[in-house]
Amino acid sequence: xxxxxxxxxxxxxxxxxxxxxxxxxxxxxxxxxxxxxxxxxxxxxxxxxxxxxxxxxxxxxxxxxxxxxxxxxxxxxxxxxxxxxxxxxxxxxxxxx
Numbered sequence: 677x678x679x680x681x682x683x684x685x686x687x688x689x690x691x692x693x694x695x696x697x698x699x700x701x702x703x704x705x706x707x708x709x710x711x712x713x714x715x716x717x718x719x720x721x722x723x724x725x726x727x728x729x730x731x732x733x734x735x736x737x738x739x740x741x742x743x744x745x746x747x748x749x750x751x752x753x754x755x756x757x758x759x760x761x762x763x764x765x766x767x768x769x770x771x772x773x
Contacts, residue, residue, distance in 0.1 A: 689739045691741060694706075
């Protein structure tokens with residue numbers, strides 16, 4: 677994650693493109709990641725919420741624009757701000773990235 681680290685060092689916001697993967701892909705490599713699926717089930721949140729929470733946990737300069745197609749998804753995305761991942765989830769997701 678050299679680009680993220682360089683942005684952080686320079687005080688620049690980092691905005692990941694397609695943070696949840698493409699909604700147009702048949703087999704979404706982000707939301708289908710086995711580590712993500714396992715941690716979402718274990719922690720009782722959606723896969724999208726865990727993915728977004730992990731991204732936000734990387735550095736304080738990460739800004740997300742996940743996009744949404746419904747009010748329900750918007751509410752789920754907003755709830756991510758209150759999710760704190762445990763060390764196990766952070767370690768597994770970072771190793772899988």
